[in-house]
Amino acid sequence: MAADRNLDARFMRRAIEISRRGFPAPNPHVGCVICQGDQIVGEGYHHFAGGLHAEAEALKVAGEAARGAAAYVTLEPCTHFGRTPPCADALIHAGVRRVVVACLDPNPKAMGGLDKLRAAGIEVESGVLQDEAAAANTQFLLAMEKRRPHIVLKAASSLDGRTALPNGESKWITGPAARREGHRLRALCGAVLVGRRTVEMDDPQLTARIPGVKNQPVRIVLDPLGKLGSHWKVFDASAPTIHLTRGHLGVAYGSEGFDVHELAAALFEQGINGVLVEGGALTLSQFLKARLFDKVELFLGAKVLGAGPNWAELPGLASITDAPSLSVTRVRRLQGDIQISLRP
Secondary structure, eight states, rough: OOHHHHHHHHHHHHHHHHHHHSSSSSSSOOOOEEETEEEEEEEEOOBBSSSHHHHHHHHHHHGGTTTOOEEEEEEEOOSSSSSSOHHHHHHHHHTTTEEEEOOOOTTTTTTOOHHHHHTTOOOTEEEETTHHHHHHHHHHHHHHHHSSEEEEEEEETTTTTBOTTTTTOOOTTTTTHHHHHHHHHHHHHEEEEHHHHHHHHHOOOOOOTTEEEEOOOOOEEOTTTTTOTTSSSSGGGSSOOOOEEEEEGGEETTTTTTTTHHHHHHHHTTTTOOEEEOOOEEEEEEEETOOOSSEEEEESSSOOOOOOOBTTTTOOSSSSGGOOOOEEEEEETTTEEEEEEEOO
């Protein structure tokens, strides 16, 4: 039995490792490993929404070797027909004898896979390396739990916190490596959000221009008064765009701007489970003031601008204890810049 547990941990750890690959938003990150004894005969992960699920890819690699094998999956196999057939059915038809799962699927549309497998006479075990698998799938699991997208605030600033000069010039505070990482974050989140002023000042395309991206992130533009015309790049055909004007999606608008809590709930109803808030400073500060974010990705360029908008514009605080408190989870160098990852 001890040897079986060791094998279970070993193969599930491999499934978790490969689950981190790809850009499957708004679908979950999932990895699958198919084993005969102590040998891996097939493995796969979910590359992009609409593509093969992890189980289907691993079974395709394994072929006939899947019959009588054990399957290690980081998330409960789905039971519904979406853009692809149910993974639980695929495992049953392949003739696997045992399925080991890390996390149960909280999505009501997809849950029930383990019961279906058991009913087919397949041995099932769940909860193996559950915490590690959940950490590799935070965006999807948090969205399902809180019924709103996983929200990442992203800012590129000078050492003194400025995101642009007073005249609006911001290209470029950080270098190519930091910008590539920004594109990767867009693809991982599956949606990117900016305010009207960012469109007017920078005319960004807001796409993820890196290898491996099949589905471009949804672009969300906050433009309550509907001032933006269709000639801006963000409204081109390269990616879907939600042009959020007053009254759109039923989101309340007041003196402080859109109600970001209502906005988040409305975006979740649109099938969005991750949002990268790229700013500018006023938009970032709306989420910061509302304490509505799950992560901050701060890119610091080795420049001092001295004046201009600050990415964290907050009203005057009466006490240090009133300030948002963040924990640093990672610091790394990107050529001449620094990336700091933080969580509330």
